Amino acid sequence: MVLVLGSCKKWIDTSMNANPDAPKDVPMSSLVPAIEANMAYTLIGGNDYSRVTSEWMQYYQGVARQSQGESNYIWHDGDVDNVWNTSYSSSMQNLTILKSKAQSAKDNMNDGIADVLMAETLGFVTDIWGDVPFSQAFQGLAQLSPGFDKQQDLYAKILSLLDDAITSFQATPLAYEVGDLIFANADGDPTAQAAAWLKAAYGLKARYTLHLSKTDATAWANALTLVNSAMTTNDDDLQLGFGASVGQQNPLFQFMDQRGDISMHKTFIDMLNIRFDPRVAVYASVASHDSLGNHYVGADWGSTGEGASLPGTAVASTTSPVLFMTYSECLFIKAECEFKGGDATSAKNDLIKGVTSSLNKWGVFSAPYITAYTAVVDTMTVSLYKEIMTQKYIALYNQAETFNDWRRTNNLIGLLPNPTTSAVENVIPRRFPYSLGEKSYNSSTPKNVGLWDRVWWDTAK
Secondary structure (H helix, E strand, O other), X not given: OHHHHHOHHHHOOOOOOOOOOOOOOOOHHHHHHHHHHHHHHHHHOOOOOHHHHHHHOOOEEEOOHHHHHHHOOOOOHHHHHHHXXXXXXXXXXXXXXHHHHHHXXXXXXXHHHHHHHHHHHHHHHHHHHOOEEOOOOOOHHHOOOOOEEOXXXXXXXXXXXXXXXXXXXXXXXXXXXXXXXXXXXXXXXXXHHHHHHHHXXXXXXXXXXXXXXXXXXXXXXXXXXXXXXXXXXXXXOEEEOOXXXXXXXXXXXXXXXXXXXXXXXXXXXXXXXXXXOOOXXXXXXXXXXXXOOOOOOOEXXXXXXXXXXXXXXXXXXXXXXXXXXXXXXXXXXXXXXXXXXXXXXXXXXXXXXXHHHHHHHOOOOOHHHHHHHXXXXXXXXXXXXXXXXXXXHHHOOOOOHHHHHHHHOOOOOOOOOOOOOOOOOOOOOOOOOOOHHHHHHOOOOOOOOOOOOOOOOOOOO
């Protein structure tokens, strides 16, 4: 027995239990598409993030089950575990690995892609939670209770990551990234791929610079300089499309197919109907006519949604893209910055361009509509800023960035909160609670943080 046990090391194959489906190392060409798809599905287009903020921003009304609670501002720490965990374990952890591999290989393309996607993931996470772990995170067993970085420091990191990305995409050599699902091109041209990512980096840096407008009086001027190097057509949009096959479909389509407990909100549909906005045809489904003969009807507060329109093909078909950053958003950033800089003429021009690009994006461009709209905009003076933000709100339908704009501009567009007695408070929330899992296992998690507390850049002024 002693001889047999003593010789086990020599005759037992230590690799016999290795799982071939769980490789210890993954090439960058596999990491990149996995990260992009995860970000699109669980974070940027995810139902635990953009759908919830879209209910608070009154694109949607929750009419049953958990969604009804979300519209009543019932949103607990246990509800955010999924989006918190996937943001860290599936996105930022893998981005850390991608960054390390790219630097070791001196791969400028993947180095830049890693920085852009890390900047946007970190931006989403800190914008909804404020202070979050970052500088001490991603160390595995070596650090199970990472400290929470101040949001002010995290914003400096976001902007620094985008600066690094801009440098990488302008460097040489550049190797084409075959796994890239966002800016792949048929010719395998690394120059064209890098140029597209470069515009996205500038656009995102303009966005995050603009977020600081409450704390930095130079934010508008700085963002305007940056956005002038960003997207120039809808073809430049940073987005991820989905497939028609089961398991490859758009996240909101899957949510509606499996649960379907939201309808279009009366606030948003009424806004589109009053403006005769052509986008209503793709933003919402046709419903039964209401008393005014409208084809598109929104559910009011506390409604069961019977007879109301549902999310439309722009956001809820099987193949609807999830939008990370768009040319339309860049134009509205330009218009706002120009208005704040005293250039009303340029602001009006870019406002019109922003609406036009949004109509073109969804295939509903109408020349008579733009002509009539331009005539209205030409007469605007003090109301121009509100119109810019209102049109941005319409164009960025179903995107969490509108929640940032709503906070940043102190509700300039004039949304009214849920007025019913079912609401926890008759005040629109301003953030997410911290994850229950993080609070349970990380003693560094901030205490006593609620939905109506403000993040650092969302000052009360």
